Amino acid sequence: DGGITQSPKYLFRKEGQNVTLSCEQNLNHDAMYWYRQDPGQGLRLIYYSQIVNDFQKGDIAEGYSVSREKKESFPLTVTSAQKNPTAFYLCASSMSKQANQPQHFGDGTRLSIL
Amino acid sequence: DQQVKQNSPSLSVQEGRISILNCDYTNSMFDYFLWYKKYPAEGPTFLISISSIKDKNEDGRFTVFLNKSAKHLSLHIVPSQPGDSAVYFCAASEEMRFGAGTRLTVKP
Numbered sequence: 001d002g003g004i005t006q007s008p009k010y011l012f013r014k015e016g017q018n019v020t021l022s023c024e025q026n027l028n029h030d031a032m033y034w035y036r037q038d039p040g041q042g043l044r045l046i047y048y049s050q051i052v053n054d055f056q057k058g059d060i061a062e063g064y065s066v067s068r069e070k071k072e073s074f075p076l077t078v079t080s081a082q083k084n085p086t087a088f089y090l091c092a093s094s095m096s097k098q099a100n101q102p103q104h105f106g107d108g109t110r111l112s113i114l
Numbered sequence: 115d116q117q118v119k120q121n122s123p124s125l126s127v128q129e130g131r132i133s134i135l136n137c138d139y140t141n142s143m144f145d146y147f148l149w150y151k152k153y154p155a156e157g158p159t160f161l162i163s164i165s166s167i168k169d170k171n172e173d174g175r176f177t178v179f180l181n182k183s184a185k186h187l188s189l190h191i192v193p194s195q196p197g198d199s200a201v202y203f204c205a206a207s208e209e210m211r212f213g214a215g216t217r218l219t220v221k222p
Contacts, residue, residue: 004157033210042118042203042212058210090157099146099208100165105157 003027006091006106013078013085014114021076021109023091032074033092033103036060043090049074050097078111086113117141118206120213128221133191135216137204142185144206149178149189152201152215162189163207194220 004025013019025032031050035043045058049068063082068074074093078085088110092103119138127133137147145166150158164171164178164187171178177190191198201215 006157035212040123040214042116042120042214043205044212045210048210092157097208100163102148102150102160102163102207105150105159107155107157 004091004093004104004106006089006109008109009107011109011111012114013111016080018077018079019111021078021089021091021111023074023076023106024072025074025093025104026072027093027104028071029093029095029104030071031094031097031101032068033094034058034064034066034074034076035090035092037088037090037108046076046089048097085111087111116214117144117209118204118211118213120202120204120216122216123214124217124219126219126221127194129196130193133189133194133198133218133220135189135191135202135204135218137187137189137213139185139187139206139211141206141209142182144209144211146207147178147180147187148205148207149176150203150205152203158203161202191218194218196220196222 007022033048034046047066049055065077090108091106094101094103117140148163149161151161152158180187203215205212
């Protein structure tokens with residue numbers, strides 16, 4: 001089955017620790033995205049990538065980093081510089097970044113601070 | 115600065131009746147919109163889209179209307195079914211701007 005897989009489903013971070021959220025897709029999509037969702041707010045874009053080895057900052061990139069070494073994978077690292085990392089994180093992919101290409105989402109990772 | 119707004123956090127309707135979910139946007143340059151549906155513990159899934167060159171797009175029980183002058187779009191579900199109970203997000207596509215979502219509950 002083609003799809004997009006996020007892991008882990010739940011993640012706990014200690015203060016001052018970096019953590020990496022995994023996102024893998026087998027849809028052969030060029031574009032991939034990371035969003036953050038907080039209660040009562042819409043999805044906010046952290047980073048996106050239109051092609052391998054290229055990525056762009058979204059609205060709230062501070063305290064986060066990404067890599068796109070393979071087409072299938074777009075991991076997100078939440079660094080210790082992110083002061084309020086507790087949130088629900090969603091990864092998505094689309095054939096391209098064109099407006100008429102809907103995004104396919106993973107089931108999300110919920111990150112909490114210990 | 116929320117450029118896409120869904121001002122109703124929740125909506126409850128009776129099975130068989132119409133559900134109308136609303137979405138407003140602030141940027142007149144937005145020209146393609148999508149609606150996504152999200153069940154608990156799952157990621158959002160694409161439902162229906164509309165381009166600014168149209169004012170209506172229909173897919174089965176789902177119709178999206180776009181009023182460009184008012185910067186407003188709405189999703190109509192007719193007839194509503196209990197399986198439609200979910201959170202619905204509208205989004206301005208190319209700019210990747212999402213509303214906060216509306217939780218729809220369809221009562222049997």
